[in-house]
Amino acid sequence: MQLYQNQELKIYNSLTGKKEIFKPINEGHIGMYVCGPTVYSNVHLGNVRTFMSFDMIFRYFKHLGYKVRYVRNITDAGHLENDADEGEDRIAKRARLEQIEPMEVVQMYTVDFHNTLNTFNFLPPSIEPTATGHIIEQIEIIKTILDKGFAYEINGSVYFDVLKFNETHNYGKLSGRNIEDLIHNTRSLDGQSDKKNPQDFALWKKAEPQHIMRWPSPWSDGFPGWHLECTAMSTKYLGEQFDIHGGGMDLKFPHHECEIAQAEASHGKSPVNLWMHTNMLTLNGQKMAKSTGNFILPNDFFTGDNKHLSKTFSASVVRFFMLQAHYRSILDFSNNALLASEKGFNKLMEALNALVNLPVGNTTDFDVENWKKNCYSAMNDDFNTPILIAELFSAVKFINQVKDNKASITKEDLETLSATIHTFVFDVLGLQNVSSGNEDSDKLSDTVEVLIKLRSEARANKNFALSDKIRDELLAVGIQLKDGKDGTSFSTN
Numbered sequence: 001m002q003l004y005q006n007q008e009l010k011i012y013n014s015l016t017g018k019k020e021i022f023k024p025i026n027e028g029h030i031g032m033y034v035c036g037p038t039v040y041s042n043v044h045l046g047n048v049r050t051f052m053s054f055d056m057i058f059r060y061f062k063h064l065g066y067k068v069r070y071v072r073n074i075t076d077a078g079h080l081e082n083d084a085d086e087g088e089d090r091i092a093k094r095a096r097l098e099q100i101e102p103m104e105v106v107q108m109y110t111v112d113f114h115n116t117l118n119t120f121n122f123l124p125p126s127i128e129p130t131a132t133g134h135i136i137e138q139i140e141i142i143k144t145i146l147d148k149g150f151a152y153e154i155n156g157s158v159y160f161d162v163l164k165f166n167e168t169h170n171y172g173k174l175s176g177r178n179i180e181d182l183i184h185n186t187r188s189l190d191g192q193s194d195k196k197n198p199q200d201f202a203l204w205k206k207a208e209p210q211h212i213m214r215w216p217s218p219w220s221d222g223f224p225g226w227h228l229e230c231t232a233m234s235t236k237y238l239g240e241q242f243d244i245h246g247g248g249m250d251l252k253f254p255h256h257e258c259e260i261a262q263a264e265a266s267h268g269k270s271p272v273n274l275w276m277h278t279n280m281l282t283l284n285g286q287k288m289a290k291s292t293g294n295f296i297l298p299n300d301f302f303t304g305d306n307k308h309l310s311k312t313f314s315a316s317v318v319r320f321f322m323l324q325a326h327y328r329s330i331l332d333f334s335n336n337a338l339l340a341s342e343k344g345f346n347k348l349m350e351a352l353n354a355l356v357n358l359p360v361g362n363t364t365d366f367d368v369e370n371w372k373k374n375c376y377s378a379m380n381d382d383f384n385t386p387i388l389i390a391e392l393f394s395a396v397k398f399i400n401q402v403k404d405n406k407a408s409i410t411k412e413d414l415e416t417l418s419a420t421i422h423t424f425v426f427d428v429l430g431l432q433n434v435s436s437g438n439e440d441s442d443k444l445s446d447t448v449e450v451l452i453k454l455r456s457e458a459r460a461n462k463n464f465a466l467s468d469k470i471r472d473e474l475l476a477v478g479i480q481l482k483d484g485k486d487g488t489s490f491s492t493n
């Protein structure tokens with residue numbers, strides 16, 4: 001018997017606006033698709049949060065005993081600079097600016113994406129398909145949509161006919177928009193566009209002569225529209241109807257709305273039972289934006305090299321911090337909140353370490369079974385990680401009481417408590433026991449400080465061979481020295 005058989009899991013469905021009891025299409029199996037990154041720049045923190053939420057969800061499903069096929073794509077073509085099917089391809093633009101091939105851009109930022117996610121201890125998805133690897137499938141879907149009469153070809157490009165589709169279907173049902181508002185709010189065509197109506201979106205675009213990323217098709221040498229790749233890849237790997245589709249809430253419209261329209265137009269069925277969207281994040285209460293300087297890049301936590309951070313933070317502390325907010329709530333980053341999270345995280349790890357040597361007695365002054373049930377209830381209520389973490393801390397409090405001989409636990413209850421807390425902390429939340437600010441890391445800082453002092457003495461004596469050697473050998477073991485106007489600091493990675 002699998003765990004999921006006696007758990008009732010409720011998940012908030014963006015399509016209905018309600019929490020629903022989760023029932024997969026095929027018992028024991030889950031198909032989940034999450035829109036992956038467009039690999040034209042370093043992954044930003046908002047993306048990390050979205051993918052971390054789905055990593056936690058993937059982990060919990062697996063823990064419950066489901067066989068999960070988790071598909072997360074890589075967008076390596078077709079994503080233009082704006083949503084109105086205009087502007088340059090984001091990857092081609094970066095390639096032009098950096099004077100490299102588009103596929104070099106793709107490679108560079110795919111590697112960066114994977115490295116960042118590995119640092120935060122993400123599980124890899126089951127399949128990670130690319131848009132350029134599925135051009136044939138995308139062309140096939142366009143042919144079907146044309147055959148069904150929901151698209152039209154003009155000058156080598158093919159557009160989805162939103163008004164025609166809306167006569168028999170409901171365009172806007174996911175994002176809660178109706179067609180009249182869309183018509184009213186969409187700016188009129190500028191004469192450059194071939195579209196019949198501004199609401200229509202591209203399924204295939206004819207490439208301009210200077211456009212490098214192009215493929216042959218029945219209509220022109222060109223490239224597929226961005227929305228189409230997700231329909232092609234989700235259908236190919238998860239079927240015409242699957243359980244869960246997720247992404248950041250900024251993708252609801254137009255991206256996910258268009259995915260629904262494409263799938264319904266081509267195979268006549270609503271593609272997804274449950275749509276899940278993660279909320280955005282802010283920094284010190286303000287929207288994160290490079291242009292205003294109000295932003296943190298994922299790597300900044302490990303180098304400490306950011307004006308909003310007073311020190312470095314480990315990946316597990318950042319992960320813990322992010323999971324302290326529910327995935328549908330706005331998450332506000334600040335240095336103080338991170339410092340508080342770090343304290344909590346260390347306390348949790350200390351309690352886990354203490355479990356090994358905890359004395360056992362004849363009675364238990366804590367309802368372990370009920371606590372365990374509460375941990376599952378928190379997760380079963382739309383993956384409520386903040387409530388789960390609060391439950392974990394009630395166990396931490398009890399563990400510390402036992403440690404101080406103020407409470408007692410039996411051997412059997414200790415085993416249950418220990419197994420449960422390990423499961424939730426490491427398997428479900430995906431944290432790693434690398435506490436910062438503990439005794440070991442204090443010793444490490446003291447040791448590095450000694451070396452920093454020896455290095456500045458060497459430099460004062462003009463012994464640069466020695467000072468460089470200290471710097472390089474520390475770097476070789478993952479400790480980076482940074483010389484600033486207030487002296488030398490270090491970071492570990």
Ligand SMILES: [Zn+2]
Pocket residue numbers: 034035036230255
């Ligand atoms: Zn997508």
